[in-house]
Structures are given as C-alpha cells and as structure tokens.
Amino acid sequence: xxxxxxxxxxxxxxxxxxxxxxxxxxxxxxxxxxxxxxxxxxxxxxxxxxxxxxxxxxxxxxxxxxxxxxxxxxxxxxxxxxxxxxxxxxxxxxxxxxxxxxxxxxxxxxxxxxxxxxxxxxxxxxxxxxxxxxxxxxxxxxxxxxxxxxxxxxxxxxxxxxxxxx
Numbered sequence: 001x002x003x004x005x006x007x008x009x010x011x012x013x014x015x016x017x018x019x020x021x022x023x024x025x026x027x028x029x030x031x032x033x034x035x036x037x038x039x040x041x042x043x044x045x046x047x048x049x050x051x052x053x054x055x056x057x058x059x060x061x062x063x064x065x066x067x068x069x070x071x072x073x074x075x076x077x078x079x080x081x082x083x084x085x086x087x088x089x090x091x092x093x094x095x096x097x098x099x100x101x102x103x104x105x106x107x108x109x110x111x112x113x114x115x116x117x118x119x120x121x122x123x124x125x126x127x128x129x130x131x132x133x134x135x136x137x138x139x140x141x142x143x144x145x146x147x148x149x150x151x152x153x154x155x156x157x158x159x160x161x162x163x164x165x166x
Contacts, residue, residue, distance in 0.1 A: 008059060015055055015063035015082075022084040025112040026092045026123055027075045030054075032105030041099050041106070048091040051084045071117035075110035089113060090129055097127035 019025060030038060045052045057076045064072040083092040093111070100106040108120045118126070130138070 012062045016066045018084045024085045024089040026083045027109045029107040050092045054081045093127040
C-alpha cells in the first residue's frame with residue numbers, strides 16, 4: 001500500500017517540478033481526437049521541444065497547489081493533457097492553437113505563462129504573436145531604419161554635389 005502512495009508522491013513531485021521549470025504550460029481537453037490526430041499533435045510538439053503528457057487530475061491539482069498555482073485547478077477537470085515547454089514561451093500555445101483551429105475537438109483550457117496562471121484567451125493571444133525569429137527580424141529592421149535613412153541622405157547629398165560640380 002505504501003509503495004503505491006510513494007509512487008503517487010513521485011508523480012506529484014514530477015508535475016510540480018515541470019510546472020516550476022517550464023516557461024510555458026498549456027492545459028488542453030483532447031476528448032474527441034483520434035489516435036492518429038493525437039500522434040500527429042505529439043509529433044509537432046516534440047519537434048518544437050515541448051513535452052506533452054496526460055496526468056490524473058487529482059495529482060496535477062496537488063502539484064499545482066504545491067507550486068502555488070491553485071488558479072490552474074479549475075481547468076483540471078475531465079480528460080486533460082498538459083504541454084510543458086522549458087525553452088520557448090510561445091511554441092506550445094502556437095502549436096496547440098493552430099491544431100485546435102484545424103481540429104475542433106481540441107480545446108485550450110488554461111495554462112501557466114512564466115509563473116502566472118493564464119486563461120484560454122491569454123493562451124490564444126500568446127499564440128497570435130509572431131515567432132521569436134519573426135520578432136527578431138522586426139527588431140532588426142527597426143534598428144536598421146535610421147542607418148539606412150542616413151545612408152540614403154548622404155548619397156542624395158553626394159549626388160546633388162556631383163550634379164552641381166558637373
């Protein structure tokens with residue numbers, strides 16, 4: 001009997017550790033997805049470095065309480081799967097949101113973004129953000145604009161001086 005309790009405690013500790021170390025966690029209801037669809041979803045998440053697991057709700061609630069994320073407990077009812085990302089904040093939200101658009105059976109329920117409990121709407125808003133590479137390219141173009149404008153102005157002045165001298 002005590003070995004079963006010890007095993008459950010280890011699972012709760014594992015979930016709590018994942019909740020603490022993840023920069024982004026998303027809880028979804030996967031009821032209605034076929035095995036093939038779930039396999040496809042797991043593959044997409046795995047390629048992005050996101051761990052996707054199914055845990056008993058009672059254990060997930062205990063883990064959420066242990067790491068002071070009790071607001072997550074309302075979403076932990078029914079058949080749930082949890083996506084944990086330790087590297088990219090946007091990846092699980094983007095992949096799951098895109099998958100939910102194609103497969104209506106997948107429902108985003110809640111999540112944790114950098115230690116704060118997030119609603120399904122927050123997760124969808126996060127998913128609508130550009131990727132990290134997209135944001136970096138936007139930043140780069142903003143940083144390059146003043147230099148480009150200066151170079152164009154200098155070229156225009158040089159062309160004007162050349163015309164006057166000719």
